[in-house]
Amino acid sequence: MDTAEISATDVALAVDTAWVLLGAAMVFFMQAGFAMLEVGSVSIKNTKNILIKNIGDSAMGAIGWWLFGNGLAFGRDSGGFVGVTGFALKGEDLYGTSTGDFDALSYANWLFQWTFAASATTIVSGAMAERATFGAYVLHSFLLTSFIYPIVAHWAWSDGGWASARLADDDDLLFGCGVTDFAGSGVVHMTGGMAALMGIFILGPRAGRFNEDGTSNTMPQQSAVLQTLGTFMLWWGWLGFNAGSVSSFVATPAVAAKVMGVTVIGGASGGITSLLVNKLQCGYWDTGSALNGILTGLVSITAGSGTYEPEGAFVVGVLGGVLYFFASNLLLRNHLDDVVNAAPVHLFGGMWGLVSAGLFSSKFAYAMAYSEDRSDTCAGILYGGSGGTLAANIVFLMAVLAWVGLLTLLLFVVTKLTIGIRVSKQQELAGMDDSKHGGQTFPELLPRRRTVDRPGSSFGAGASANI
């Protein structure tokens, strides 16, 4: 195409594509953020183990999403439940912009949606850290990205899903509105958080985590620096996570700009609140509480990030920060050992996010981000809406809990009964780096311990990593 012949519409399509691609890149960077947060939260003896799970999430997830996930999520709808075309990025005509399935924006959306699927999946690795087998994790990672998550995404975000707000005919919308989950409090975070909860339930707590009298012990955390770095990376990527969800950027740049601002306010308010609550309850300024409060704030405002006023996002974030503290204690009281507090952040934050989008979405913002016609009825009930969005969001919330909960429960139980889900007590106490990954990290800072014989040769590829 000669640039002299280019029309404004051509440029607009290119800009929309660029926006989604850059959003995809920013969300992909969250994989590095999750990896740093998780490795910072585990013991040194499981360093390589958690790193390789994060690397594997990205790598296997990409292949699974390419071959299966994207088709199930965004292929042609079948019965409101699942997509049935577009597997392996194949459509009728890969290059036609008018007739084919995959034009520039479709390719960009494929990539963007992969980064979302990968985010949902990697949430689980941190919760189950320090005692899950590698095989169990690989199996879960592939199935979540390739099958369980795509179905959820189809329900909410495809143009045919039963809960989608993007159906062609308004009359078909769930409660007249469809679900308002702009960037995935439910689709992404509840899915990852619920899978994490089922995982730690089946897996059981780490050795030494809980005492017989019901109290708990804190376990060694490798580095608050890495946890902080990871959280900053996640917050940064979240700007793309939420604002990149504006797929028609040129038509609505104000929505994208406001979404980014709201994302900053939501994270900030969650972090401050959680820091203060911990100070009041436990007496000290806790880095981890501030960091996880930021993340819970971010999860909380994600569903309504397209439809909030700044003050709404502030309130939602503040309550998210409070919620984090109590959800975290709830897990401890039930002896559920979630190494990175993934369920409090992502599952509880995600549920609150879906509910709050039904409460705090303003009419003005709903009109710009979704539909002017139904903004009067579908706004949040605190902004005069009729409750259709709240009802749709609660139904969708329950559907996600049921679908993800049942399937991951089944998956982890079957795994436990077949290939095994948990390493031996001996391996757990020694750490998994020695027995599975060729030796511990930080040989110069730590005395060498070798409590389990390991295979491997001093003459091989990857030597630079094989200490």
Place this chain on the structure above:
Amino acid sequence: MDTAEISATDVALAVDTAWVLLGAAMVFFMQAGFAMLEVGSVSIKNTKNILIKNIGDSAMGAIGWWLFGNGLAFGRDSGGFVGVTGFALKGEDLYGTSTGDFDALSYANWLFQWTFAASATTIVSGAMAERATFGAYVLHSFLLTSFIYPIVAHWAWSDGGWASARLADDDDLLFGCGVTDFAGSGVVHMTGGMAALMGIFILGPRAGRFNEDGTSNTMPQQSAVLQTLGTFMLWWGWLGFNAGSVSSFVATPAVAAKVMGVTVIGGASGGITSLLVNKLQCGYWDTGSALNGILTGLVSITAGSGTYEPEGAFVVGVLGGVLYFFASNLLLRNHLDDVVNAAPVHLFGGMWGLVSAGLFSSKFAYAMAYSEDRSDTCAGILYGGSGGTLAANIVFLMAVLAWVGLLTLLLFVVTKLTIGIRVSKQQELAGMDDSKHGGQTFPELLPRRRTVDRPGSSFGAGASANI
């Protein structure tokens, strides 16, 4: 809006918005860079303390800027001194693009300017590290972002500020030109650097930093790796810091492209020079000198990043690298203990940046970035300008020194006399992580020391961070 109806002007506005939003994201990432640089520069015993200050800067700064800062800086002008509208992102009509205060670009600018305010504020935390109280830091952080910094930004960058180069009528411009501070050598860096200098002056040096005979001792630095990572992150974010300041990207893409190139050259020349100067004076290749030289080069070219030729940026950066060495020694000779050399980098680099913009701005570049009409008079005096820019920049420089110096001096003195600005000697020697943040980091690498009793329970939220 249907994409078929989109005009080139619509697309241009969207692209301008996208450019500012992406710039904002890049500058926000600098918060992670500052955090890594600062934590790498302090002792391990103050790890969580410096991390939580950086997290707090981002979080509280966002709330303060949303509620107060942006209105004071960019609201409707009152007397050339301060803005008085637009608080909490409220205007007459939030959504109208023709009548309201906050259209897409306004939202984007709000976010972009927040990241600048947060950068100015976080500069201070590193300088005052390892002995300032948490309360004093929180108070300073909130007031700098919400009040002190916004006034400076209003003077230079609003369309009504007394020193602004963007006034409607050229006759009102200070010395016929207004201040040339394209991306904030003065507004951002001098503000942060001057507050840092006042802070360390009131706070006094760390225990053991200076000897009675006038010599100084180097204090334990946690990790040159983290300092390097942070500096790379800052350099990267600086591309957005400077080039994102081109708010009409579509009209002047060449300015943005040149700004990015100049930013690379300025950082590179500062780093090389500082490395060489330290080698000549001290006899070894010092990582910290190279890193801080890069930063000083970047600060130095920021004011004129829109108006330099590449060779001008090179000279300015080289001299910035030399300046860093002598400014750093000047502080030491006066027993001012600046943990990360924030004042040499940001205050001295910032002053040199304002002066050099009055010397090295070319006519061609000034015409593109500011105004063709006054490029003959307002160019740098080395490029044939009449000195109006140099005069305006020097007056603005003095005004920033006075305003920020007096207010932060007052703030820190009042803090010292009321809630206290410095931790106890016992806490300082033991490090603040133990007494205030629930225990030291790196429990597996360090023997546990508990010299101060700490509150806190083994049963609480944030357990993953509470070692």
Place this chain on the structure above:
Amino acid sequence: MDTAEISATDVALAVDTAWVLLGAAMVFFMQAGFAMLEVGSVSIKNTKNILIKNIGDSAMGAIGWWLFGNGLAFGRDSGGFVGVTGFALKGEDLYGTSTGDFDALSYANWLFQWTFAASATTIVSGAMAERATFGAYVLHSFLLTSFIYPIVAHWAWSDGGWASARLADDDDLLFGCGVTDFAGSGVVHMTGGMAALMGIFILGPRAGRFNEDGTSNTMPQQSAVLQTLGTFMLWWGWLGFNAGSVSSFVATPAVAAKVMGVTVIGGASGGITSLLVNKLQCGYWDTGSALNGILTGLVSITAGSGTYEPEGAFVVGVLGGVLYFFASNLLLRNHLDDVVNAAPVHLFGGMWGLVSAGLFSSKFAYAMAYSEDRSDTCAGILYGGSGGTLAANIVFLMAVLAWVGLLTLLLFVVTKLTIGIRVSKQQELAGMDDSKHGGQTFPELLPRRRTVDRPGSSFGAGASANI
């Protein structure tokens, strides 16, 4: 320019510029990735040494590319071999968009191409780590960025290079197609990888790396965490590396979107394969193998990233992952000590990348990314092409081996005979941080060792880094 007068063509040019600038920023971030990967791969005793080499690459490379490199690479062609104008960013008219040499896009391309040159150069530092002198490294770094690399770039990517696919007249194209090296498997990665191989050949292995019976010992690696962080940063930057190479984004957004997708698939498939091969051969799940497999996959698909279908990229990446394992062992068998496996990743991956682009480029994709007219003949032979691309790519591959191999061999031999290329045995065993960089890092984690006297004063600039 008033935005009301803006045409779609103006906006398109601005968007094309923005795309290249953002790509440049993403690739610049790879400098941080290389630094983290390399520092994670060396012993703690050489931490500052490897950091300062990475900092120096960025800084000196910027100056060298500004003054010399860009002109040699992309100035007006002389004889198909070298460019001869545009040094120091000077052209006939720096600001004219119709008559001058440097318009917005030219400035953006200058920056983008600098980041490529810096990538090629920094590949070498990791291979030669832990025993090369600082002077030898500085000399190599400057010459590679300023002279050796630019010539290679000129051959393949300028509009006059003998191997270029962008010549004005199709009849002049090498084998009727010219080289298909979309983002530089050959230009960037083979150049860096071949220089690395020559470097370690002349330098010899680290003390203790190989035993007399032919076996090898693994050397202490500082941190698998930093290696992982660096690899994630590189993968992220690679999205900009490949997709940013689409210089007419608005005309072909689908190419850019597909390039990004292909980049994800290529890295993922390489990482999975390499992880599995190592498990099968060595018996454990090796983090380093997964990480280097990702990188080899990425290098492998870079040449054809504009012309592959996703399934083609998958196959190329899988084979790249296998290749890595055997190339790494080949080096070890020949007692070539490549600290970060730079040659297996970049040289062998790069060669495979050039070959595979001649095999797997599809007609559809070639038509969009290069030329519709010659897509039938220039597609990969597995997609029905006539082999012209394969022939051109193999000739170019041999030319790069010869040019880079001979010049860097000469450079390193001359260096060895004059200023010296290797530190003393005493310095090597003690590590270079003590003797050259003012003392070891991590003073709080490591007992202090001072086996070599060092110069330097306790009173000097850069004190924060001088432990």
